[in-house]
Amino acid sequence: MPHRPYEDVRVEGHLIDSGIMSQIMDTIVALDGEFETLTFEVGRTNEDASVAEIRVKGRSQEHLEELLGSVQLFGVVPVHPDDAVLAPVPCDGVFPEGFYSTTNLETAVRIGGIWVRVENPEMDLGIRVDPEAGTAETVPMADTHEGELFVVGHGGLRVQPIERPRAGQAFEFMNSAVSSEKPKAQVVAEIARMLRQVRAAGKEVIAVVGPAVVHTGAAGHLARLVEMGYVSVLFGGNAVATHDIESALYGTSLGVSISEGIPKVGGHEHHLRAINTIRRLGGIKPAVEQGVLTEGLMYTLVKTGTPYVLAGSIRDDGPLPDVITDAVQAQAAMRPYCRTAGACIMLSTMLHSIATGNMLPASVTTVCVDINPAVVTKLSDRGSFQTIGIVTDVGLFLGQVADDLEATT
Incomplete structure (x- = not known):
C-alpha cells in the first residue's frame, strides 16, 4: 500500500460532552x-479538559491540506506547529493568492514562535499581520493596501471552537436551534434576563429591525426598550425608518391604519410623502429638532441619542437622507458595533439579519425572532450557527419583553 501523507494533530477541550471529538472524526x-x-486523555471531571492526539491521513498532500483546514474549526492544531505563512497584498483591495478566509470564532496566529490573538473575529475576512509589532487583526478585502502582509494557507493558526457551557445560562431551556413550541412566557423571561445581564456588564445590545415591527404596531414597544436603555444601536433599512415616520405623520404603515388595521384612502402614497418631508427637512434628526417628527421609534432614537445605521438596497424609495446607499460604507458603519456587542436581537428582517450575523463574533448571544422558521435556518446555513431562533409574532414578542423589563426596572 503506497504511503499516504499524514499530519499528527492535537486538540484540547471538553471534547466529549461538547461533541467536538465526534465532529472531528465525522x-x-x-x-x-x-x-x-494516537492518544486520548479524558478529563477526570466535567470541569477538566480532555486532550487527544490524532494522525490525519489524506490521499495526497493537497487532500491532506483540505482535511486539516476543515478540522481546524474544531480547535485542531499540529503537534509541531510552524509559524503562519505570510504573503504581501499585490494591490489595494485584493487579498494575496491562497489567503486564509476567517471564521467568526476566536483565532490565534503563530508569529515568531508565539501564538498571537487575532483581533476582531469575523467571518469571511483576511488576517493582516504586523510581524514587528507582533499583532494580527481581521481586515475586509476592500480595506487591504498593497504590501501589507496577510496569512495564506491554514498553517500556524489555532481556532477556538464554541463549547457547551460548564454552567447554566440563558437559552439552556431550548434543545433546538429553532424554537416554535417552547412556552413563550419562559422564552420571554429568559431573554429579558439576558438583556439585564448584558446591560449590567456594560456591553452593547444591537437591535436589527425590519418593517414588520412597524406593520404589527410593535414600534412603540421597541421604543420602550430604547428608553429603558436595552437597545444600544439599531440596524435597519430604509423601510423600517420610512414606515415608522409614516406612522408618526399619518397613522398608517404601508397605507394601513395602525389603530384600525384597514387601508386608508390614498394611504398608498403616505410612505412617499413621509420620505419627501424628511428629505425636504434634511434628515430624521432635523425633522425632530424642527418639531415635525414628534413620536415613534426614530423619534425616540434621536431624543435618547441612540445611534442607528440604515443600510439601503436597490428597491428603496427615496431613500431617506440618513440611509447609507453604498454597501461597503454601510458595512463599515455597522462593523464597530458588532465588534463590541454583547447581544444581538434580530426582529423580522432576513437580509439585514444575515448581513449582521456575518459580522458578529460567534461569542455574541444572538436571538432571531421571526414568524418564518426558514429565516433562522438561513442564518445558520450562512455561518451564524450561534443564532437561537424564536418562531413567533414579533409584535406580541416585543410587547411581552418590554412589559417584563419595565416591571423590573
Missing part, C-alpha cells in the same frame, strides 16, 4: 480521509 470520514487516534 468530518475526516466525510471528506474521504482517514484518522488514527
Whole structure:
C-alpha cells in the first residue's frame, strides 16, 4: 500500500460532552480521509479538559491540506506547529493568492514562535499581520493596501471552537436551534434576563429591525426598550425608518391604519410623502429638532441619542437622507458595533439579519425572532450557527419583553 501523507494533530477541550471529538472524526470520514487516534486523555471531571492526539491521513498532500483546514474549526492544531505563512497584498483591495478566509470564532496566529490573538473575529475576512509589532487583526478585502502582509494557507493558526457551557445560562431551556413550541412566557423571561445581564456588564445590545415591527404596531414597544436603555444601536433599512415616520405623520404603515388595521384612502402614497418631508427637512434628526417628527421609534432614537445605521438596497424609495446607499460604507458603519456587542436581537428582517450575523463574533448571544422558521435556518446555513431562533409574532414578542423589563426596572 503506497504511503499516504499524514499530519499528527492535537486538540484540547471538553471534547466529549461538547461533541467536538465526534465532529472531528465525522468530518475526516466525510471528506474521504482517514484518522488514527494516537492518544486520548479524558478529563477526570466535567470541569477538566480532555486532550487527544490524532494522525490525519489524506490521499495526497493537497487532500491532506483540505482535511486539516476543515478540522481546524474544531480547535485542531499540529503537534509541531510552524509559524503562519505570510504573503504581501499585490494591490489595494485584493487579498494575496491562497489567503486564509476567517471564521467568526476566536483565532490565534503563530508569529515568531508565539501564538498571537487575532483581533476582531469575523467571518469571511483576511488576517493582516504586523510581524514587528507582533499583532494580527481581521481586515475586509476592500480595506487591504498593497504590501501589507496577510496569512495564506491554514498553517500556524489555532481556532477556538464554541463549547457547551460548564454552567447554566440563558437559552439552556431550548434543545433546538429553532424554537416554535417552547412556552413563550419562559422564552420571554429568559431573554429579558439576558438583556439585564448584558446591560449590567456594560456591553452593547444591537437591535436589527425590519418593517414588520412597524406593520404589527410593535414600534412603540421597541421604543420602550430604547428608553429603558436595552437597545444600544439599531440596524435597519430604509423601510423600517420610512414606515415608522409614516406612522408618526399619518397613522398608517404601508397605507394601513395602525389603530384600525384597514387601508386608508390614498394611504398608498403616505410612505412617499413621509420620505419627501424628511428629505425636504434634511434628515430624521432635523425633522425632530424642527418639531415635525414628534413620536415613534426614530423619534425616540434621536431624543435618547441612540445611534442607528440604515443600510439601503436597490428597491428603496427615496431613500431617506440618513440611509447609507453604498454597501461597503454601510458595512463599515455597522462593523464597530458588532465588534463590541454583547447581544444581538434580530426582529423580522432576513437580509439585514444575515448581513449582521456575518459580522458578529460567534461569542455574541444572538436571538432571531421571526414568524418564518426558514429565516433562522438561513442564518445558520450562512455561518451564524450561534443564532437561537424564536418562531413567533414579533409584535406580541416585543410587547411581552418590554412589559417584563419595565416591571423590573
